[in-house]
Amino acid sequence: MPTYEQLGFGQGAALSGDRAKTIFGHVMGLVAVAMAFAAGGAYIARDISGGGSFIFIIGAFACIFGLNAATARGHEQLAVGLLFGMALLLGMFISPVLVYYVHTDPGVVYQAAGATALFVGLLGSIGYSTRRDLSGLQRIAFYAFIPIFIFGLIALFVAIPGSNIIYCVLMLAVFGAFTMFDFQRLARNPQYSSAVPIAASIFLDIFNVFLLLLSLFGGGGGRRR
Helix, strand or coil, X not given: CCCCHHHCCCCCCCCCHHHHHHHHHHHHHHHHHHHHHHHHHHHHCCCCCHHHHHHHHHHHHHHHHHHHHHHHCXXXXXXXXXXXXXXXXXXXXXXXXXXXXXXXXXXHHHHHHHHHHHHHHHHHHHHHHCCCCCHHHHHHHHHHHHHHHHHHXXXXXXXXXXXXXXXXXXXXXXXXXXHHHXXXXXXXXXXXXXXXXXXXXXHHHHHHHHHHHHHHXXXXXXXXX
């Protein structure tokens, strides 16, 4: 799943310092609720076969496009609804993977969730507090994403020793950079006209990190499904 920035969205008028402080709690509240919707989506779709999951990912992308349009037109409540709809659909999309791990090794799911909280908490704190400009790091991560993603696709069809570990570690480095950059933008110079797009960006960072850690701890079994 790409980041919000990779889809070219989320750019708007810069917010003042006071507004940035006020919006932090709003953003993280939206992220928390979105995570709850994702968990609910995974539960709702627990009995749905993986073959129809592509419908959910298409719907999630439609919500992202709609979220951007709603934000640009000042329809804040609609944008919030689309954020939660995106989270719900993404939860439904990954439900077959979660069901696979729950049935084979449920401890992996808890390990991935805990490691995600630590990973995002640590790197988010660094990004939020550092004075160093992380825009250069974000650009490097942005351009690194595509070749790593292509490598991951090739590894699905070609047996490459250690490919899952290589892919997950490299992608974690990429999303670690995105996480730090998103939190720095939130703290220092947010380029968003509302809380919803930055909440979507941080949610997608967390979502991708969780899937990568799940695949890493689980040996890539769910990723091959």
